[in-house]
Amino acid sequence: MFVDYEEIDGFLKPEHFKTLKDLKLENVKKDEIKIYSNRVFKNGEINGSCLNNSLIQELFENYHNKALNLLRKLNNNKIELWDYSEFHIIETGSHYRYPIHRDSPFKILSGVIYISPEINKGTLLFSNKSGKDKKEILWEPNKALFFSRDENNSYHSYEGDEKSTRRALVYNLMTDNLKEVCKIENINFYKVKIREFLNPYIHRIFKRVI
Numbered sequence: 001m002f003v004d005y006e007e008i009d010g011f012l013k014p015e016h017f018k019t020l021k022d023l024k025l026e027n028v029k030k031d032e033i034k035i036y037s038n039r040v041f042k043n044g045e046i047n048g049s050c051l052n053n054s055l056i057q058e059l060f061e062n063y064h065n066k067a068l069n070l071l072r073k074l075n076n077n078k079i080e081l082w083d084y085s086e087f088h089i090i091e092t093g094s095h096y097r098y099p100i101h102r103d104s105p106f107k108i109l110s111g112v113i114y115i116s117p118e119i120n121k122g123t124l125l126f127s128n129k130s131g132k133d134k135k136e137i138l139w140e141p142n143k144a145l146f147f148s149r150d151e152n153n154s155y156h157s158y159e160g161d162e163k164s165t166r167r168a169l170v171y172n173l174m175t176d177n178l179k180e181v182c183k184i185e186n187i188n189f190y191k192v193k194i195r196e197f198l199n200p201y202i203h204r205i206f207k208r209v210i
């Protein structure tokens with residue numbers, strides 16, 4: 001069974017949705033993915049790539065309370081762990097497939113807001129790592145999906161629809177406190193730390209994660 005999640009239609013204010021939709025980015029090859037990182041830290045520092053600082057600040061001011069309330073509802077015991085937020089733009093090529101994974105334990109709230117095109121494939125949720133009980137959170141522009149990961153019940157994936165590049169805003173609440181996450185989830189800190197270190201390499205070489 002997948003952890004509790006929230007689907008929200010029309011998540012972004014129309015002006016923010018339009019800005020992200022109209023954003024001019026590099027072309028993505030059909031079997032490629034491009035991740036543009038944008039972050040806001042607890043101390044107010046902003047670190048952006050495809051979005052300018054004032055837009056990142058505006059997104060933070062408009063949606064941070066909303067995200068905290070979602071985390072309160074979905075996993076209240078991680079609420080104190082927030083250190084920074086991510087507003088990544090992810091462009092997924094039409095034939096690219098991201099393997100089934102659980103999110104990094106550094107993510108305390110995982111969110112995705114579908115941006116463009118009009119029609120594509122939504123996030124796929126599963127009850128285990130082998131892809132059992134597949135459920136698609138259907139694609140609809142400006143629809144959001146939020147969940148708070150746990151070790152065994154948050155397997156998911158995404159992929160292109162073999163027709164067009166898929167643009168999404170990935171909005172995550174993040175922590176630096178892996179030790180406390182492991183304590184809350186009752187999982188082994190050292191095992192998780194090694195796994196998280198290895199996963200990017202395993203993904204690059206074997207196109208899967210552990």
Ligand SMILES: [Fe+2]
Nearest residue numbers: 101102103156
């Ligand atoms: Fe994910």
